[in-house]
Amino acid sequence: MLKMHRLAKAFYTENIKTQALQPFDLIIEQGEFVSVIGPSGSGKTTFLNIAGLLEEHSEGLYELDGQDVSKMKDKQKSAYRNEKVGFIFQSFNLIPELNLYDNIDMPLRYRKFNHSERHKRITHALEQVGLAGRKNHYPSQLSGGQQQRVAIARAIAGSPSVILADEPTGNLDSKMADGIMSLLKDINAQGTSIIMVTHDNEQAEQASRIIQIKDGYLNECEHTAKAIAYA
Numbered sequence: 001m002l003k004m005h006r007l008a009k010a011f012y013t014e015n016i017k018t019q020a021l022q023p024f025d026l027i028i029e030q031g032e033f034v035s036v037i038g039p040s041g042s043g044k045t046t047f048l049n050i051a052g053l054l055e056e057h058s059e060g061l062y063e064l065d066g067q068d069v070s071k072m073k074d075k076q077k078s079a080y081r082n083e084k085v086g087f088i089f090q091s092f093n094l095i096p097e098l099n100l101y102d103n104i105d106m107p108l109r110y111r112k113f114n115h116s117e118r119h120k121r122i123t124h125a126l127e128q129v130g131l132a133g134r135k136n137h138y139p140s141q142l143s144g145g146q147q148q149r150v151a152i153a154r155a156i157a158g159s160p161s162v163i164l165a166d167e168p169t170g171n172l173d174s175k176m177a178d179g180i181m182s183l184l185k186d187i188n189a190q191g192t193s194i195i196m197v198t199h200d201n202e203q204a205e206q207a208s209r210i211i212q213i214k215d216g217y218l219n220e221c222e223h224t225a226k227a228i229a230y231a
């Protein structure tokens with residue numbers, strides 16, 4: 001569960017203050033699928049980065065699975081991030097020099113799982129994304145949709161409580177995008193929370209909740225049509 005209370009974020013560059021996120025309250029229960037929409041520069045990535053412990057918030061409280069993350073030291077925070085959060089990016093962010101198996105293995109090694117536990121997790125994750133037969137391939141030998149599946153396998157192999165996806169289908173054609181959306185829905189149905197930034201209203205509608213961010217203000221929306229009307 002993610003619990004944010006009066007959370008806000010300001011960036012300071014030289015003497016300029018940018019209030020990227022205005023204070024907001026938000027609770028996301030375990031197992032929810034939440035879409036985040038909003039115009040360019042509105043604060044979506046900042047929100048996702050704070051949720052994923054990649055960025056510090058400047059005010060308020062953030063608890064991830066009952067732990068107050070603002071009290072954590074850097075090392076403790078990265079270990080907690082690695083355990084609790086899976087990331088999926090628009091540009092896949094796979095390591096080109098490593099085959100699929102080793103790409104998925106990287107974050108698991110960091111968590112010091114033993115060899116057989118890692119093998120079990122990698123094999124299962126590759127099966128779930130439909131790439132079991134490709135473990136020795138390299139990212140460049142795969143289509144964009146397949147590369148995103150590897151990134152999803154890497155995210156789920158660690159059994160995170162939440163997956164944060166920043167425009168996961170932004171670089172894919174519509175058929176591949178549909179495949180990735182149904183995979184994300186399957187993973188969500190197994191209990192993993194998903195928070196997905198998207199510019200695609202049809203995709204946003206597939207989530208159980210839609211949050212719109214505009215000029216740093218977060219608002220809950222019942223429908224994207226309503227969000228567009230406010231934009």
Ligand SMILES: Nc1ncnc2c1ncn2[C@@H]1O[C@H](COP(=O)(O)OP(=O)(O)OP(=O)(O)O)[C@@H](O)[C@H]1O
Pocket residue numbers: 011012013018019020038039040041042043044045046047
């Ligand atoms: N590291 C930073 N330093 C200073 N300002 C920043 C930094 N990161 C983001 N901002 C500012 O915070 C605001 C929100 O940016 P953010 O990247 O979160 O928007 P976004 O909604 O994700 O945009 P897009 O859809 O274009 O990716 C913008 O005004 C941006 O310029």
